[in-house]
Each structure stands twice: as structure tokens, then as C-alpha cells.
Amino acid sequence: MLVVNGLTCASTIISIEDFGLKPNTGVDTRPFLKKALRACQGRNDIVLVFPKGRYDFYPDKSNENDVLKRPATLGIHLKGLNKFTLDGGGSEFVFHGKMEIAHIEDCDSLTMRNFSVDWDRPFISQGEIIGSTDSYLDIKIDKEAYPYEVVDGKVYFIGEDWKLPVMTMYSTLYNKETKEIAYNSLGDIFEKPVEEISEGVLRFHGKPAIQVEPYTTIVSLFHVRYFATGIGVTNSRNILWKDIKMYHSLSNGFWGYRTENITMDNASVVVNDAKGRYFSSVADASHFSECGGTIRVLNCAHTGQADDFINVHGTSVKIIGRVNQNTVMAPVEGKGSGRSVQIGDEYWFIKQPEAQRGEVGVVADKKLSEDGSFYYVSFDKPVPEAIGNGDFMECKTWCAAVEIRNCKIQKRHRARGILVTTPKKVVIEDNYFSTAGTAILIEGDFDYWYESGANTDVTIRNNTFDNCLTSGNRDGSRSQWGEAVITITPSHIPSTVDMEPYHKNIRIVDNRFYVFDVPLVRAVSTRGLYFMNNQIIKTFDYRPYTWQKVSFLLDGCRDVKIRNNSWDKRYTERSVAVEHMRLSDVQTDANDHFVIKELKGIDTHMQW
Known part of the structure; x- marks a missing residue:
């Protein structure tokens, strides 16, 4: 059987060139693509192919002066298509200005594959820290790549039809050599007065949150937040994103809502290293809310995104x-x-x-x-x-099962790794974690984000956790990036030793934990928490700093088993601290010599 780009000849193959568009011309792809998609309406088993090259996407013109108030222009609108594939043929899709990459709506059995996405001028800028004192921070900017002007003590970065300041909160520090999130790096001063002290050098006045060694740290400066989704899907089913490199997006990279069965296979949000960048998307690499069926994330390795690897919730x-x-x-x-x-x-x-x-x-x-x-x-x-x-x-109608396998969740992005709250089955297996914050966060809150879903069946198996939590919770603030390698912190906090917990059946088994600090698990309100058959290996790659000083910090948990684990002799902490629990709620092996103790006089709740 003849196969073209992994697709059999049972499909009808249409080229975008059939509608007058050739690659590498710099013209707007959108009018040609709209013609092609109209020709695909009402037909099944269609493959729309882009001959390899560069294709540009431009936003609609607007008379609105405030770029943040303009609606984002949609680059690729896939609506009402069944058994349809968009095959980029290894092409580069390059976007300009305020744009949403693609939106899938009311589709069934749709695939997007074989392309990369980028902006010539992204909505993030970056610079190198060349001076740091208690009163200012000096940053060297490549003005050709990231043009700017300083007006009345405030810097405005200039893009394609936009001029925007630096947003607070999301600016991120990276190790210049490794491109990883800088150790213990939280906070910024970029809302303070600024002056240009020499060509391409900005001085931000104020006391930095942390001291850094000049010429070793890169900072990314964000100009938008949750602005326009990358590739999104709504009210659809059986969606496959495969072999995609998303170098930039103006919010979450991949996003889904009320869609059944989504698979990401080697579809990654990644840093464009060839352009010398340290950043990628403006928010999460992937985010799925109120979906159904099964969300499968396979063979993905996101880097540079400004928030979590994935978040799945109701x-x-x-x-x-x-x-x-x-x-x-x-x-x-x-x-x-x-x-x-x-x-x-x-x-x-x-x-x-x-x-x-x-x-x-x-x-x-x-x-x-x-x-x-x-x-x-x-x-x-x-x-x-x-x-x-x-x-x-x-x-209850929209709850998804989750499978995450063979992924790399690295320290090259801000915040946490996997966030998941759903009553359906969750399997997190055969992954490599080396995160700046907590590797896996299971919440379920009804006091801030209202991201729901008490878990009932979670298996975390055969993963490697390699020096995670290098920029986690150092002093007990909820806004920091997690308290332990695995953090389970729903809003519900049992008030007595008899109150029924929120989450159920979380199994952490057959994993390898390489840890430089003490905390392994922080868990609140969980029945059936099993930490078994894991290897714990002590490292000395980073300095310990976290506020949690026990291996397991538990609040309102029942039926906890910490059994049959292999402990490195250099990892000397053997402690379980409990609140709103009986000591008998925790079972450990006698030869591990764990001390189980009640925690008193410390507020561990960290509510918003």
C-alpha cells in the first residue's frame, strides 16, 4: 500500500498550491487557506498538504490604538471537518502581531501534523543581567532583536504594530549556560523606574528579589499574559496533534475545552535555540478544561514555557x-x-x-x-x-481520563510539571522530571481558581525525578511553586481525625527520586496514599533551602503506606509529620526507622 507522509492513499490529498499559494513568498497564507478549507467542507478523508517551506500569517488591520484591546486574528480556523488532516510537510508557519495560531471547532477525527510555529517578533523580550546591586539591576538587550524605547522612566518594547511595557509577575531568570530556570529564582523588579544608561543597557532601579552573578543569568521579559491561545480545540472529538514544534504562542500553547479524546504525540512547545532564545509560550504548554474521553500526552518535551507543562481539570x-x-x-x-x-x-x-x-x-x-x-x-x-x-x-458530564507517558518535564520552564484533577483514571508513567517547581501537583480547589476534580485513581509509576524543586516553596507562600517533589494540596483541609478526605487512591510506585533536599511528598486530604517500591538517591548538586523539613508532610490523610522503598544511606531524614490524623493512619517499615510525629504550632495550610 502506498504511503505518503505516513498517510495511506485511501485519503484524498490536496495541496495548498492548488489554491495559488507557494511557500517562501511572504504573502498572507490566510486567504488561500480559507479557499482550501471551503473546498474540504462536507468531504471525508481529506489531507491538506503544505509543500515544505515558510508560510506567513498576518493579522487583520484595526483602527484600535490599544493593542491589548484588539481581538486576536485567527490564523487557521478548522470548523465542521471530519476525518481531516492538515499536514505541514515540515514547513515553518510564521505569525505576525496579535494572532491565535489555530482553532478547531465542531470537528471529528482531525489531525494536525508536521510543522513548526513561530513569530519573527515574539511578545516576550530577553536580556542578559550584567550588573546587580541592592539598589538596581542592569540588563543588556539586543535592540535589533528586541527593540525598545524609554519614556518617562518606563521602558516600552516595540513589535509588529505594537508597543508594550514589561508585565510584572512572569519575568523569568535562566542560567545562561544550561538554559534552565535559575536556582531559587522568584520575583522581579521590572515594575520599578528604568533608565537607559548606555546603548542597549537598561537599569531597573529597586532591590532585586534575589542576587545573581552578572553575566551568568538571562531574563525573559513578558509583554502579554493569557492573551491569545496557541492551538485550541472546542466541542470536538478524536483530535491528534503530532510532530509539531511550537516556538511561541501568546497564551497556553495547546488548549482544549469540552472535547473528547485528545492526543499530543511529539507535539511540543519548545525554545527556538537557533534564534538564541530562552523562552517559548506565554503560559502553560498545554491546558485542558472540562474535556472528556482520554487525554494522551506522549513523547513530548516542552521547554521555555512561562507556566506549567500541563494542567487538566474540571x-x-x-x-x-x-x-x-x-x-x-x-x-x-x-x-x-x-x-x-x-x-x-x-x-x-x-x-x-x-x-x-x-x-x-x-x-x-x-x-x-x-x-x-x-x-x-x-x-x-x-x-x-x-x-x-x-x-x-x-x-460530572465533562471529566477526562489522563495518560502521560515518555515525556521530558524539564527545568527549562517556569513553575510546575503536571497538574491534574479528575475523577477518571490517571496514569503518569515512564517520564523524566527535572522541574524548577513541584514535579506533580494535585489540587482541586474551590476557593481561588475553582479548578475541580477530586481524584479517585492515580498511578505515578516508573518515572525518574531528577533534582526537582530547585525553585519551589522556600518560605510557605501559596504563590510559590510547590512544597515537595510531589504535592497534593486541595483546598479541603479536614478539621478532625475522622473527616473523610477529598482525594482517593494515589499510588506512587516504582519510581526513582534523586533529591538534594528533604521533602518527597506533601499531601493533604487523601485516602489511600501509597509510596511504595521507590528508590531515593541523595544528591549534592544544589543547596537545600525548602521550608518543609520532613520527608512526608501529611494533613488529614488516611490509609497511608510508605513501604518497601530503597533509601540511600546519605538521605538521613526519616520523618513523617501529620496533622488531623492518627499516628496509626501511617504505615512504614520497621527497619526504615521512620519517626511519625504530630505537627504542632506551624501553619502549613497556605490558603490564598
Whole structure:
């Protein structure tokens, strides 16, 4: 059987050249692509091929002066396509200005493959720290790659039809030689007054959060945050992203919402090393909310993104009052809003103090209040009498299973590795972790982000954790990047030794932990936590710094087993600290000589 680019001749192959577009011309790809996609509508088993080369994508013109208020132009819109493949043929897709790379909508069995994505002028700039004192930071900028001007003590970086300042919070420090996140690097001073002290050298006045050795550290400077998704998908099923290199995006690189079955295979958000960069996307490499089926992430190795490797979660909706026995009110704006609620969805009702999934209701109606401040959400049967203002509901219809295998989750990106909260089966297996923050974070919160999903079946198996947590939680702030190599911190904190935990059945087995510091696991409100058959190897590659000084810090956990592990003699800490637990809730091997003790007088909750 004849195969072309991994595709059999059972498919009809169409070239973008058939619609008048040739590579390497610099013209806008979008008009030609729209013609091609119109020709594909209503047909199955179509492969749209791009002959190898460079293809440019330009935004719509706008009279709006404020670039941040303009709507992002969509580069590739794939809507209503079935059994369709977009094959880039190894091409470069280069975007300009404020653009969303691609959006998949109402599609079934769709593949995007074989291309890279970049911007000639990204919405991140970078420079080298060449001076650092207690009162200022000097940064050398390549003005040709990252042009700027200083006006009234503020620097504005210049791009293609945009001029923007440095945003606070997300600026990131990198080791110049390794391109890894600098050890213990948190915080910045780039909101302070600035002056250009010589051509291409900016002095930011103020006390840096940390001291760095000049000429060893690179800083990335962000100009937007959560601005426009990279490649997104909504209301679709059976999506495959394969052999893609995304060098830049203006928010999350790959994003999915209410879509069933998504696979990423060697589809990575990566630094464009050839251009001397240290950064890639503006936010998470991948982020999936209220999806279904199974999310598979295989053979991916993200670098340079400004937030986590992946985040998979559901959504909790706040209940702000009851109207009658079948109807509750939910806010329109803010976190925990009812915007995503749709008629026909199933929801669990959850009483806030206990945080346990209760009865299930089906949404029968949803209406906006007259003043537009909240929704009336009505169900097919009476809402439990105990549910009222301050409680919440969690979508049951849209929950995804997760498989993450053979990935590299490295120290070359900001924040954490894998974030996952879902009641469906989760397998994290055969991966390599070397993260700046916690390698795996399992939360489930209803007090800040409202990213829901009490886990019921998680297996973390046969992974290597290599000196993770080099920039984690040093002093107990929730906003830092995790307390232990594996961190389980839902909002729910049991108030007694008998209260039922939030998460269930988390197995950490057959892994290798190379650790320079003490904390291995921080876990809150988990029943059935098993840390078994792991190897713990002590390293001396970094200086210990974390605030957690015990191997296992547990709060409100039940049925904890720390058994059959192999401990390096140089890793001398053998401690388990517990809160809201009985000492008998933890089982260890006698020959490991663990000390299990109650933790008193220390606030470990770190609520927002």
C-alpha cells in the first residue's frame, strides 16, 4: 500500500498550491487557506498538504490604538471537518502581531501534523543581567532583536504594530549556560523606574528579589499574559496533534475545552535555540478544561514555557443562593462563575465544609437575571435541601481520563510539571522530571481558581525525578511553586481525625527520586496514599533551602503506606509529620526507622 507522509492513499490529498499559494513568498497564507478549507467542507478523508517551506500569517488591520484591546486574528480556523488532516510537510508557519495560531471547532477525527510555529517578533523580550546591586539591576538587550524605547522612566518594547511595557509577575531568570530556570529564582523588579544608561543597557532601579552573578543569568521579559491561545480545540472529538514544534504562542500553547479524546504525540512547545532564545509560550504548554474521553500526552518535551507543562481539570461553580427547590443562582463573572453551565449537563452538588460529591442533577434550564449579575440554573429534580449559598457544584458530564507517558518535564520552564484533577483514571508513567517547581501537583480547589476534580485513581509509576524543586516553596507562600517533589494540596483541609478526605487512591510506585533536599511528598486530604517500591538517591548538586523539613508532610490523610522503598544511606531524614490524623493512619517499615510525629504550632495550610 502506498504511503505518503505516513498517510495511506485511501485519503484524498490536496495541496495548498492548488489554491495559488507557494511557500517562501511572504504573502498572507490566510486567504488561500480559507479557499482550501471551503473546498474540504462536507468531504471525508481529506489531507491538506503544505509543500515544505515558510508560510506567513498576518493579522487583520484595526483602527484600535490599544493593542491589548484588539481581538486576536485567527490564523487557521478548522470548523465542521471530519476525518481531516492538515499536514505541514515540515514547513515553518510564521505569525505576525496579535494572532491565535489555530482553532478547531465542531470537528471529528482531525489531525494536525508536521510543522513548526513561530513569530519573527515574539511578545516576550530577553536580556542578559550584567550588573546587580541592592539598589538596581542592569540588563543588556539586543535592540535589533528586541527593540525598545524609554519614556518617562518606563521602558516600552516595540513589535509588529505594537508597543508594550514589561508585565510584572512572569519575568523569568535562566542560567545562561544550561538554559534552565535559575536556582531559587522568584520575583522581579521590572515594575520599578528604568533608565537607559548606555546603548542597549537598561537599569531597573529597586532591590532585586534575589542576587545573581552578572553575566551568568538571562531574563525573559513578558509583554502579554493569557492573551491569545496557541492551538485550541472546542466541542470536538478524536483530535491528534503530532510532530509539531511550537516556538511561541501568546497564551497556553495547546488548549482544549469540552472535547473528547485528545492526543499530543511529539507535539511540543519548545525554545527556538537557533534564534538564541530562552523562552517559548506565554503560559502553560498545554491546558485542558472540562474535556472528556482520554487525554494522551506522549513523547513530548516542552521547554521555555512561562507556566506549567500541563494542567487538566474540571470546573467548580459557586452557588450564591437558592430561588426554589429546583433552582440555584451562580455568578456571571469571576472565578467559579456559571458561564460554562449548559442545559443537559450533569452536576454533582457539593457541600463546602465536607467537599464530598453528593447527589447528581441534570441542568434543565439556565437564564440570566434581569440585572445580568447572575444565572438562574434549574435542575430536573429538587436540589438537596442542605445545598445553599457558599456551596458549589462540579460538572460530572465533562471529566477526562489522563495518560502521560515518555515525556521530558524539564527545568527549562517556569513553575510546575503536571497538574491534574479528575475523577477518571490517571496514569503518569515512564517520564523524566527535572522541574524548577513541584514535579506533580494535585489540587482541586474551590476557593481561588475553582479548578475541580477530586481524584479517585492515580498511578505515578516508573518515572525518574531528577533534582526537582530547585525553585519551589522556600518560605510557605501559596504563590510559590510547590512544597515537595510531589504535592497534593486541595483546598479541603479536614478539621478532625475522622473527616473523610477529598482525594482517593494515589499510588506512587516504582519510581526513582534523586533529591538534594528533604521533602518527597506533601499531601493533604487523601485516602489511600501509597509510596511504595521507590528508590531515593541523595544528591549534592544544589543547596537545600525548602521550608518543609520532613520527608512526608501529611494533613488529614488516611490509609497511608510508605513501604518497601530503597533509601540511600546519605538521605538521613526519616520523618513523617501529620496533622488531623492518627499516628496509626501511617504505615512504614520497621527497619526504615521512620519517626511519625504530630505537627504542632506551624501553619502549613497556605490558603490564598
